[in-house]
Amino acid sequence: MTKRDIVVIGASAGGVYALRELVAGLPPDLSATIFIVQHIAADAPSYLPRILNFAGNIKATQPVDGEPIQRGHIYVAPPDHHLLIENETVLVKRGPKENRFRPSIDALFRSAAYCYGPRVIGVVLTGLLNDGTSGMWTVKRLGGVSVIQEPEEALYPSMPESVRENVVVDHSVPISEMAALLTRLTQETVNERPILAQKDQLRLQKEVKIAEEENSFDMTILEEGDLSPLTCPECHGVMTSIQEGTLLRYRCHTGHGYTASSLLSGVKRSVEESLWNAIRALEETVMLLEKAAQVLEEGGNVRAAQEYRTQISEAEWKIRQLRPLVFAG
Incomplete structure (x- = not known):
């Protein structure tokens, strides 16, 4: 047995x-x-x-x-x-x-x-x-x-x-x-295997195959749940929501899977990355404007240089607003 x-x-x-x-x-x-x-x-x-x-x-x-x-x-x-x-x-x-x-x-x-x-x-x-x-x-x-x-x-x-x-x-x-x-x-004998509804068996088969590197888009994984307005933190793909008892899960059309709490964690990470990218872009703007202002000043165009320095001040103000948001989590 x-x-x-x-x-x-x-x-x-x-x-x-x-x-x-x-x-x-x-x-x-x-x-x-x-x-x-x-x-x-x-x-x-x-x-x-x-x-x-x-x-x-x-x-x-x-x-x-x-x-x-x-x-x-x-x-x-x-x-x-x-x-x-x-x-x-x-x-x-x-x-x-x-x-x-x-x-x-x-x-x-x-x-x-x-x-x-x-x-x-x-x-x-x-x-x-x-x-x-x-x-x-x-x-x-x-x-x-x-x-x-x-x-x-x-x-x-x-x-x-x-x-x-x-x-x-x-x-x-x-x-x-x-x-x-x-x-x-491990010494106990087992009962017969429960029979799943056909749609549940098909969805389980698809999810197992996704982990095995099969193409989730070709398997129409988005049809296995309700389309969600949320996007995947990994690839920004469209996601479908799947209910398992009291547990809510999400799966994107490229195959990434999440529970609600892991999706929230991923979204928070994406937000932090976006804020750091914004700070980086603003700091690069400051460096470019600073270099341009120096060239203008050396050439005697003080008025144009001052306009650039005004833009530098505005960018630095935005950086000061963003950094506390990153550190606050």
């Missing part, structure tokens, strides 16, 4: 400490495969597989695209790549970012749920914002089990709290009890 043999784990800020303790408690003969997304800078090497190999007794590696899944193994997402699963194969892709992250927890969880349904155990650990909530919603909807680290003990409780607020959580435990819980859950 089929058992729960696919464990997907998502972590962000503070996650290395939690993952190290979790893996240290797992038995070497665990009858499951573990897939981990830990948020990390795109241009930084990941030492997490080495850390987990020192901590526990299950081999941890960063997979290559197309690698066959090995049972009793830990796969860690490489930097700047989504970690996905398809037909007993590990996929490593550079699809569009979700919640401004690549690798994305949501992308891994959706991929696992789409392929393995009730065989999946989803685990969300410490982290900021809410990457993992949408993916966990899909895990539950397709018959999987949801597990979170108790927010009260997490270094950064936002991610497990978000799951608890938007998804029916099966288990909320401290990290010290997580290994024993997962060991027990």
Whole structure:
């Protein structure tokens, strides 16, 4: 009889400490495969597989695209790549970012749920914002089990709290009890896979394929929700809004995905970048006008030089107005 043999784990800020303790408690003969997304800078090497190999007794590696899944193994997402699963194969892709992250927890969880349904155990650990909530919603909807680290003990409780607020959580435990819980859950047999409505199944398939680098525009992703007046902070593309239970998400026609809170964070970042660009342009204007005024003064055209200096004063006044707005956030 089929058992729960696919464990997907998502972590962000503070996650290395939690993952190290979790893996240290797992038995070497665990009858499951573990897939981990830990948020990390795109241009930084990941030492997490080495850390987990020192901590526990299950081999941890960063997979290559197309690698066959090995049972009793830990796969860690490489930097700047989504970690996905398809037909007993590990996929490593550079699809569009979700919640401004690549690798994305949501992308891994959706991929696992789409392929393995009730065989999946989803685990969300410490982290900021809410990457993992949408993916966990899909895990539950397709018959999987949801597990979170108790927010009260997490270094950064936002991610497990978000799951608890938007998804029916099966288990909320401290990290010290997580290994024993997962060991027990992997020994349980599973129920039949729930059947989704055709439109929901099609949308899930499209979102999984987007993470796999398929063309979201060709797949008409904008038809899978309600058109939104908002634009994507990454590419400024048109977005559609998608409702998942109590969770509202957005997806642009090029493929970038957001929850409402991650979209707000992205918009704030865009506003700050726009303000800095305005300050830069004004300061460049001051430099150009200053140089032009000096040339005019040296040539004896004092009147024209004074007009330029008046414009310099106006630009400097605008800069003084903008800088406090940037620093105020």
